[in-house]
Amino acid sequence: MQTLGTAAATGAKRADARKNIAAIIEAATVSLAKDPNVSVNDIAKAAGVGRVTLYGHFDSRAALIREVVNRAIDDTDRELNDLDLEGDPREAIARLLEATWRLTHRYGSLVVAAEAALPPDDIHDAHVQPIIRMRGLIERGQASGAFRSDLPIAWLIEVAHSTVHGAADALHRGDITEAQAPALITDTVLAVLTPSR
Amino acid sequence: MQTLGTAAATGAKRADARKNIAAIIEAATVSLAKDPNVSVNDIAKAAGVGRVTLYGHFDSRAALIREVVNRAIDDTDRELNDLDLEGDPREAIARLLEATWRLTHRYGSLVVAAEAALPPDDIHDAHVQPIIRMRGLIERGQASGAFRSDLPIAWLIEVAHSTVHGAADALHRGDITEAQAPALITDTVLAVLTPSR
DNA sequence: TCTAACTCGAACATCATTGTTTGACAACCA
DNA sequence: TGGTTGTCAAACAATGATGTTCGAGTTAGA
Known part of the structure; x- marks a missing residue:
């Protein structure tokens, strides 16, 4: 959890001010x-x-960005915490990837x-949480033999990450649809994670 | 092939001028x-x-960038043209990926x-050549049954592309080595391209 | 209704960057 | 060696962004 330490967090504001702050943060996001x-x-x-x-x-452009980022981190943590990462690792990672895609998008x-x-x-702090979640899940899948263990774990995480980003690029370019x-x-990602026989 | 249309291409320059132009292009790259x-x-x-x-x-920042980009395109075309993309599609794409990695890096x-x-x-023009090369090779592999055909070809190309970029990121971050x-x-990429049985 | 809180445009200072000009100096090369 | 070509630092103008200040007008809310 992040602390909302900036001016926008103060509660003693008038209604229109609070509405504008919300609109600014939303527009900035x-x-x-x-x-x-x-x-700006x-x-x-x-x-x-x-x-x-x-x-x-907001004191500065950086302060505004910090606020937006803090909210994004909170939002991300919340969405990922709500996920069920138990059960079959293949199905669990599908859920994690779906959420990651939604957030990336x-x-x-x-x-x-x-x-x-x-x-x-x-x-660094913003990246740590999502990464350790992905790492834990992949390690569990490796332990159970569901995922391959012959590639560095950091690389497997990177592959998941760049596949999601690649999808965002392809969507932006019109090569794929949002539904696909x-x-x-x-x-x-499962094709990469599945052990070869 | 690109035409080197800017000032730097003119041959009637003094030796130190030509040396400086080369140094500028190299440093800019x-x-x-x-x-x-x-x-600048x-x-x-x-x-x-x-x-x-x-x-x-160079008339402007943009003109310098154009020159650098033109050289990069020429260099890329040359390297990719030298490749042997015949034979076993799996080995051919390994060669293509290796060259793509080198150029991306x-x-x-x-x-x-x-x-x-x-x-x-x-x-757009800069992207077209490398993409049609990759597309042709993947299509050949699909026709021979060496590569899977159940995913859109544009997506498979995107996966190759983002895997290479992911490697650049991971290398920059220190998660992998240049040798790996x-x-x-x-x-x-082969794990993704290989048909599931 | 009255006041403090808020909004807004306009104007300002500051900074970084691009691109140009000038004039003195150095190097190539015929 | 001498004239052309090229280099360079300093100074300049122009642009675009950030951040501040001012003053006049509006709105929330007690």
Whole structure:
């Protein structure tokens, strides 16, 4: 869990201020997911407020990004915590991949914006949780013989990761549809994880 | 083949000028591969020349990037043309992946810089050649039954592509070594391409 | 209804980057 | 050796982004 330490968290705000803060965060999330270099001006316009109003609620561009990232981390942790990763490892990883895909699709290039605006420690922390979840599941599958053990675990995690990102690229390019994506990702990653005989 | 249409191609230059042009292009290639947003100033410094000298040889940042990209495209075409893509499709794609890896590793994020600085048509043209090569080989493998046919061909190409990029990320992060990369890529992509029994 | 909180555009300072100009200096090469 | 070509640092203008300030107007909410 992250602490919401910025100005936006303060509860003693007027109703319209709270509404605008929410609109700014939402607009920033969507805008940064599309283009990590989007300007503060464009974010404010997308939120339907003036630039000055935005700076009234967030000290800086970096502070806004930090807030957006913190929410994304919380959201991610929540969605992944709700998952049932027990049972057959193949089915469990299909559920994990589906959730990862949904989150990747939602947050897009937010991570790129974060990398440019936030200290490396914060970035590291954001990646740790999802990775250890994937790692634990793959290790369990390896122990039971359901997954292959002849490739480095870090590489298998990377393959899952880049397959999901590849799906986002292919969707953006029009090569696949949104409906196809989860099945393609699952089929592909399972093909890599399945032991050869 | 691309035409080298910019100032740098003119042959009527003094020896030191030609040397500097070469140094600038080389430094720009390396710098842009590392950071697509690198400034003209940093490129000039990396090349050991002043910024004014750089602008004396290239009209603009975009013109320099175009030159670098054109060379990269030529280099890529040459390397891929030298490949033997005949014979066993599994071995042929291993050779193609190895070359793709080498080129991806060499040119890194140059494509990102190109996307930001060049018209979309130029970007499209740069991607077309490598993709049709991969597509032709996969289709040949599918026809012979060596590769699976139950996934969209565009997706299979995307998987190969993102696996190579994932390897670059993993290498940059220190999760794998440069020596491991080709085998990991080949094993992974072949696992996806191999028909399930 | 009254006031404190909020919004907003316009204007400002600052910074980084691109691209140009100038003029003095150095190197190539015929 | 002499004229052309090239290099360079410093200074300049232009652009675009971030962040701040001001003042006038609006709105929430007690």
